[in-house]
Amino acid sequence: xxxxxxxSVVKRLPRYFRYLGELSxxxxxxxxxxxxxxxxxxxxxxxxxxxxNFGCFGQQGYGYNVEMLKDExxxxxxxxxxxxxxxxxxxxxxxxxxxxxxxxxxxFEFIGMFDIAPELIGxxxxxxxxxxxxxxxxxxxxxxxxxxxxxxxxxxxxDVLDIVIESGVEGIWTFSHLDxxxxxxxxxxxxxxxxxxxxxxYMLNEExx
Amino acid sequence: xxxxxxxSVVKRLPRYFRYLGELSxxxxxxxxxxxxxxxxxxxxxxxxxxxxNFGCFGQQGYGYNVEMLKDExxxxxxxxxxxxxxxxxxxxxxxxxxxxxxxxxxxFEFIGMFDIAPELIGxxxxxxxxxxxxxxxxxxxxxxxxxxxxxxxxxxxxDVLDIVIESGVEGIWTFSHLDxxxxxxxxxxxxxxxxxxxxxxYMLNEExx
Numbered sequence: 001x002x003x004x005x006x007x008s009v010v011k012r013l014p015r016y017f018r019y020l021g022e023l024s025x026x027x028x029x030x031x032x033x034x035x036x037x038x039x040x041x042x043x044x045x046x047x048x049x050x051x052x053n054f055g056c057f058g059q060q061g062y063g064y065n066v067e068m069l070k071d072e073x074x075x076x077x078x079x080x081x082x083x084x085x086x087x088x089x090x091x092x093x094x095x096x097x098x099x100x101x102x103x104x105x106x107x108f109e110f111i112g113m114f115d116i117a118p119e120l121i122g123x124x125x126x127x128x129x130x131x132x133x134x135x136x137x138x139x140x141x142x143x144x145x146x147x148x149x150x151x152x153x154x155x156x157x158x159d160v161l162d163i164v165i166e167s168g169v170e171g172i173w174t175f176s177h178l179d180x181x182x183x184x185x186x187x188x189x190x191x192x193x194x195x196x197x198x199x200x201x202y203m204l205n206e207e208x209x
Numbered sequence: 210x211x212x213x214x215x216x217s218v219v220k221r222l223p224r225y226f227r228y229l230g231e232l233s234x235x236x237x238x239x240x241x242x243x244x245x246x247x248x249x250x251x252x253x254x255x256x257x258x259x260x261x262n263f264g265c266f267g268q269q270g271y272g273y274n275v276e277m278l279k280d281e282x283x284x285x286x287x288x289x290x291x292x293x294x295x296x297x298x299x300x301x302x303x304x305x306x307x308x309x310x311x312x313x314x315x316x317f318e319f320i321g322m323f324d325i326a327p328e329l330i331g332x333x334x335x336x337x338x339x340x341x342x343x344x345x346x347x348x349x350x351x352x353x354x355x356x357x358x359x360x361x362x363x364x365x366x367x368d369v370l371d372i373v374i375e376s377g378v379e380g381i382w383t384f385s386h387l388d389x390x391x392x393x394x395x396x397x398x399x400x401x402x403x404x405x406x407x408x409x410x411y412m413l414n415e416e417x418x
Contacts, residue, residue, distance in 0.1 A: 008217060010411055014404035018386070041390060077407050078414025092308060096301035102386065102403050147409065170413045173406060177227070177311060181250060189409035191400065194311050195223035197382060198286050200356065200398035202219055204379045205287025
């Protein structure tokens with residue numbers, strides 16, 4: 001696989017995968033880049049270019065085979081395995097994530113949930129009991145989760161970062177406003193909520209200027 | 210202002226704004242594109258190119274004036290006014306958002322919170338009392354929020370979409386997996402949590418392939 005795929009292409013792949021899943025659920029077996037373009041609001045040439053990156057070529061006059069393309073994207077996105085996730089920070093956001101059923105459908109399975117607040121420890125959320133952060137290191141060593149999810153206020157991330165990195169997780173999914181770089185082979189993906197909201201305010205402002 | 214700024218540039222602006230805010234908090238008065246590059250892990254030429262789009266030119270041998278650039282970005286991002294936000298869906302995610310203090314700091318103010326679940330109605334979260342969705346229309350007409358925030362399970366969005374669009378909000382910030390397009394002049398910004406997680410699993414898989 002070409003390793004030089006740009007992140008902007010990569011970030012569109014989950015969306016392709018979602019739309020193909022919906023088509024497949026509806027019993028659609030093939031789709032042209034033109035139809036996909038209309039559905040997804042991306043130009044057909046962009047779609048062809050994106051998918052060509054991964055050797056997914058549509059056939060002239062036929063288009064794409066929905067099931068095959070979906071399976072191929074699942075492989076590319078690493079969705080053919082199960083990931084074990086541990087949540088660090090069991091406040092409202094952490095609780096929202098473990099309660100969200102769409103993750104399990106994609107193979108993302110929450111196996112533990114940690115916090116420091118006494119009133120949260122021992123509470124059960126979606127079948128998981130919130131544990132005290134003191135037990136995090138032992139848990140990581142024993143259960144070997146693949147992904148750590150940071151739902152902590154900004155600076156607190158620093159307190160657990162070393163333990164998490166050393167435990168050998170493959171990836172970190174973080175909601176902290178702190179930018180974490182890929183460290184020691186651990187990949188980082190951030191959700192910046194404030195940035196997203198500022199992008200919206202840009203759009204509202206642009207309209208008027 | 211040039212209206213053809215690409216969304217990939219726009220999406221980097223909040224990050225510039227954040228870093229400049231941190232520099233300003235530390236008392237730094239000027240910064241070169243080179244230093245900013247090191248901090249933000251973006252090439253210096255990308256930074257110059259991005260900011261030139263908005264007429265923010267650094268001076269040769271001086272760099273950027275931190276305070277001036279930050280103020281300019283605040284204007285571009287529409288952060289010089291206050292936005293009133295209404296949350297639709299007061300589950301864990303909605304509760305997490307209203308409790309997150311960083312939004313208020315940027316001028317995003319939550320003024321109402323709605324749900325349909327009887328056990329949630331009347332509960333107070335961060336000073337807001339959760340109201341029944343039946344009262345949404347009257348609330349929108351009276352309080353005229355600028356932004357509606359959708360924290361609802363996918364399909365339920367359709368039940369409130371028309372009311373929200375008709376009420377005259379400027380923007381929708383949505384966490385639903387349903388892709389909403391800009392409609393009737395209303396701008397839409399989505400946070401796709403599953404897509405973000407799939408991007409991470411791509412990165413984990415790419416490493417190994």
